[in-house]
Amino acid sequence: MEQQTISIAKAGITTVLNTRASVLAAANPIFGRYDDLKSAAENIDLMTTILSRFDLIFIVRDIRDEERDRGIARHVLGVHMNANAPAGIRVTQGAEGDIDMPTIKKFVSYCRQRCAPRLSVEAGQTLASEYVGIRDTVRRRTLESEDGNSPTVPITVRQLEALVRISESLAKMRLRAEVTQEDVREAIRLFQASTGVALAADYNGDPTRTMGFERPEQVARAEEFLKRRIPLGSTTKTSRIQEEGTGQGYSHPALVRAISLLIRRGELMERDRGRVLKRIR
Known part of the structure; x- marks a missing residue:
């Protein structure tokens, strides 16, 4: 070529x-x-x-x-x-x-x-x-x-x-x-x-932004935690779910990234300027 x-x-x-x-x-x-x-x-x-x-x-x-x-x-x-x-x-x-x-x-x-x-x-x-x-x-x-x-x-x-x-x-x-x-x-x-x-x-x-050195495996684990914690159709405060995840050993950057991915895929929806999360699918 x-x-x-x-x-x-x-x-x-x-x-x-x-x-x-x-x-x-x-x-x-x-x-x-x-x-x-x-x-x-x-x-x-x-x-x-x-x-x-x-x-x-x-x-x-x-x-x-x-x-x-x-x-x-x-x-x-x-x-x-x-x-x-x-x-x-x-x-x-x-x-x-x-x-x-x-x-x-x-x-x-x-x-x-x-x-x-x-x-x-x-x-x-x-x-x-x-x-x-x-x-x-x-x-x-x-x-x-x-x-x-x-x-x-x-x-x-x-x-x-x-x-x-x-x-x-x-x-x-x-x-x-x-x-x-x-x-x-x-x-x-x-x-x-x-x-x-x-x-x-x-x-x-991630081809759009830097994740520091958070490994994809850590983000995947945080994503599974969010799916277990937020049932279909329910809502929760973003700060509360992040505090709970951090208390269970998930890093804060991995939780933030996992939330962003779920929103992008249409599984979560933000409300009240990102203060509330709703599981839609």
């Missing part, structure tokens, strides 16, 4: 062909739904040798959010409502922003044909420093973790090459002949917001 070539050895023919294309792939978690209590490696059933070849890896989760759900519903309904309309009308109706689609196509074509930016010395030094820092962070977190397993996506030279390609693409989009530190900083931000989140999920079991 990163070499933009494909090797063929079939029917007595052995050759290497150019494949000037990008690969956009999607896969479902092996459990059908992303499990927050498991690491990214346990949710993604792909070899690290394959994952390491992708420049950016995004974990897309189905989070219940009313505003986001309404936006998705409007988009899906709009696609069906405009299914029989002419293509030009569909594009015009669905377009958002100040630039129309033909202009965007011309701009992309111009960037591909005329722009070939290269790294500046300052940008190269920044990339090297950030790459070393990311590798050192992953090494330390691997040593501090209980199992000591390698992350789902190993940070190797391939990831450095990915940062270079993203930086060059950003400079090309701005019609620059040279990659600047601004492009490098944006490339690193994109990498941290995508592949970096997947790496964090390996240690925290």
Whole structure:
């Protein structure tokens, strides 16, 4: 993938062909739904040798959010409502922003044909420093973790090459002949917001926020305690259930995380600004 070539050895023919294309792939978690209590490696059933070849890896989760759900519903309904309309009308109706689609196509074509930016010395030094820092962070977190397993996506030279390609693409989009530190900083931000989140999920079991070093097993035990303590259809004060759980040996961060997971899954519902919990399923 990163070499933009494909090797063929079939029917007595052995050759290497150019494949000037990008690969956009999607896969479902092996459990059908992303499990927050498991690491990214346990949710993604792909070899690290394959994952390491992708420049950016995004974990897309189905989070219940009313505003986001309404936006998705409007988009899906709009696609069906405009299914029989002419293509030009569909594009015009669905377009958002100040630039129309033909202009965007011309701009992309111009960037591909005329722009070939290269790294500046300052940008190269920044990339090297950030790459070393990311590798050192992953090494330390691997040593501090209980199992000591390698992350789902190993940070190797391939990831450095990915940062270079993203930086060059950003400079090309701005019609620059040279990659600047601004492009490098944006490339690193994109990498941290995508592949970096997947790496964090390996240690925290949650691809959206840090859990410190609360292990997924501790959160699972706290979740079972909450299910036993709060019968279906009953309500209880959040502070009371947390105090009771802490008294029985469950850590407070694990209880808070377990409550958050149950609310996200629709098993608990918050009332009175989070002061009261109700078991709904």
